[in-house]
Amino acid sequence: MRALFKLAKDLFNAKFYRPSHLRIGVRDYFNLREQQHLLQPNAVHVAAAMAWLCAAQDATRDNGVSARYRLDRGWAPSYPETSGYIIPTLFNYARKVDAAIYHERALRIADWLLSLQLENGAFPGHDVGQAPQPVVFNTGQIMLGLLSAFRETGQHKYLRAALRAGDWLVKIQEPNGSWLKHTYLNRVHTYHTRVAWPLLELWEATSNEQYLAAARKHLDWALGNQLPNGWFRENGFSDNENPYLHTIAYTTRGFLASAEILRKxxxxxxxxxxxxxxxxxxxxxxxxxxxxxxxxxxxYNREWQSSERFSCLTGDAQLAKTWLNIYQVNRDPRFLNAALKINDFVKSTQDLRSRNPGIRGGIKGSHPIWGRYIRYSYPNWAAKFFVDALMLEDEIMAQLDHEIENEPRTALQAA
Incomplete structure (x- = not known):
């Protein structure tokens, strides 16, 4: 009886009495995802997700991107961390569709982030409105956006801010390569490989060896936390917590991006x-x-088993892009095949027809929406990673088409 009462309370708080919310609830309860043959081309899904990201930015007054659309409260305040790594996505989409408005939106975010940098060079965690506290991971993700803005514009104000942030990260790094101070729940995390990555980008931009050394030191530490079966220790948000696919994908992406830079x-x-x-x-x-x-x-636990019955859509999109990145290097078709399937899975959960701009085109935190990851919400980072994965899929498939068209034809094929 108590569980039933809690469920009723949750549904009321999430305002499932609203038609647009009720529609999502019914679809998820009966798992009424879009059928495979009814999925739209990637360009349609990407355009809808980009429109959602633009709506999320327009919902704030500071040029940042709203952290999430919550069924209970609507648009949340801007979130500096994820606004930072949305910047490269906006630049990439601007080039893809040849539309300067997305380039302008990216620079509006970058300039806003400059105003948030703390005196010590770090950037704050949490949504805007909370007391600013320096956080390692958030600082690294914002660096990705600032360095992207520097590469796009050549304006050194973005590089100077990234340098101050990088110096702070190097200064507080532990001797073993991990970060412990100013981290989420004050513990080490292997997903900080996504902090090593922007340090390597900073090294590329400046040739300053301290950033290269700090990045490699952390990557080596994270490597030492991988089990023989591939699972990473210290990869959850808290102690004794099995990691979300979201943080697992953060870790693998950090390794991949870092390896790409070092290999280059x-x-x-x-x-x-x-x-x-x-x-x-x-x-x-x-x-x-x-x-x-x-x-x-x-x-997933350390044996790669799961007792959960919901999906973390953010992690799904991240994983699809990771598999595509791996395919680009080793050309193993298994990774391409799996990435196409998981991209289609996430596409099937995207609502393209809702009249609610907080829902239409967005990507839920969980499927079903009451799953425990960002429950009853549409986080901006889910839409960002979804766009990244689909755009990379299109790029790879276009390249494959080109290769097939230019293969030498045999006499039999010519006939």
Whole structure:
């Protein structure tokens, strides 16, 4: 009886009496995802997600991007961390559709972020409106956006801010390569490989070896926390918590992006390939489980087992992009095949017809929406990673089409 009362209270608080909310609830309860043959081309889904991201930015008064649309409260305040790494997505989409408005939106975010930088060079965590506290991970993600803005514009104000942030990260790094101070719940995290990545981008931009050394030190520490089956220790948000697919994908992406930069500069050859192999090992384990169950679960324990019955859509989109990135390097068709399937899965959960701008085109935190990851909400980072994954899929498929068209034809094919 108590559980039933709690459910009724949750549904009331999430305002399921509103038609647009009720529609999502009914669809998710009966798992009425869009059928495969009714899915739209990627461009349609991407355009809808980008329109949602623009609505999320327009919902704030500061040029940042609203953290999420919540069924109970509507649009949340801006979230500096994810606004930061939305910047490269906006630049990429601006080039793809040749529309300057997305470029302008990206720079509005970047300029807003400059106004938030703390005196010590760090950037604050949490949504805008909370007391600003420096956070390692958030600082790294904002650096990705600022360095992207620097590459796009050549304006050194973005590089100077990234340098101050990078200096702070180097200064507070632990001797073993981890970060402990100013971290989420004051504990070490292997998903900080996504902080090593912007440090390597900063090294690329400046040739300052301290950023290269700090990044490699952390990557080596994270590598030491990988089990033989690919699972990472210290990868959850809190102690004794099985990691979400979201943070697992953060970790693998950090390894992949770092390996890509080091490989490009012929740095740390053998160690560089170990970083790549670490991402492949974890990704392969997840791919096997996805192919068997046909459903990407939200969390996985150290044996790659899951007791959850919901999916973390953010992590799904991240994982799809990770698999596509791996395919670009090793051309293993299994990763491409699995990525196409998981992209279609996330596409099938996107509502393209809702009249509610907080729902239409957005990506839920969880499927079903009452799953425990960002419950009853549409987070901006889910839409961002979804767009990234679909745009990379289109790029790879176009390249494959080009390769096929230009293959030498045999006499039999010519006939």
């Amino acid at each position: 500069h012929a740095i740390a050859g053998e160690q560089c390939e170990r970083y790549f192999a670490a991402a492949v090992l974890a990704s392969e384990a997840l791919m096997h489980r996805f192919e068997i169950r046909r459903f990407p679960f939200a969390k």
